[in-house]
Amino acid sequence: MKALVFIAALLACCAGFARADYQVGDHLAKPAKPSAHGAYQEIDWDALMPKDWDPIKELKATDLGMMRDGDPRANALLLKMQELWEKAPVEASLDGKRIRIPGFMVPLDEAKGKVSEFLLVPYFGACIHVPPPPANQIIHVVPDKPVAGHHMMDAVWVNGTLRTIRSQTRAGMGMASAGYRLEAQSIEPYKQK
Secondary structure (H helix, E strand, O other): OHHHHHHHHHHHOOOOOOOOOOOOOOEOOOOOOOOEEOOEEEOOHHHHOOOOOOOOHHHHOOOHHHOOOOOHHHHHHHHHHHHHHHOOOOOHHHOOOEEEEEEEEEEEEEEOOEEEEEEEEOEOOEOOEOOOOOHHHOEEEEEOOOEEOOOOOOEEEEEEEEEOOOEEEEEOOEEEEEOEEEEEEEEEEOOOO
16 A cells, blocks of 8 residues: 555656646556457556566565655665666567557657657656656557657557567656567557447
């Protein structure tokens, strides 16, 4: 429970960033049962994390309720968490798979209204403010051709070939480590089934 409070506190720092459809921290609805969509296997964000990886393992031994603002232990813990999340392990079995996944778009390279690369993130507001999600929850998307009509934090479906290639990108107010690269063949607005 305290881990959720910690994560909620991280999200609360950017509570002013919202759109009519979503609030900071909102996730897109999970498919009831991931399915095949043409040549692509629909997956959810949990599939990107190895089953034995615990993203809040380091927090479990810490009594966050005993820490106050400015506590050096809290600052040290945050730095340790950021380092661990940057190195978050990927699910190697997904390398080379043709997948379909929904998420929120964080453009990295945009010119003349067309986005030529972006980060796909699991919740609204991720990578706009520091800290970003774990690396295995950030996908660096490179479309086969630039796409028009998409903007910061648009909810989209992306179809393509997933690679377990890490990259460091500049997003929002800082750096974000992406654990995956998605060679996108198509990007479309998110619509729940």
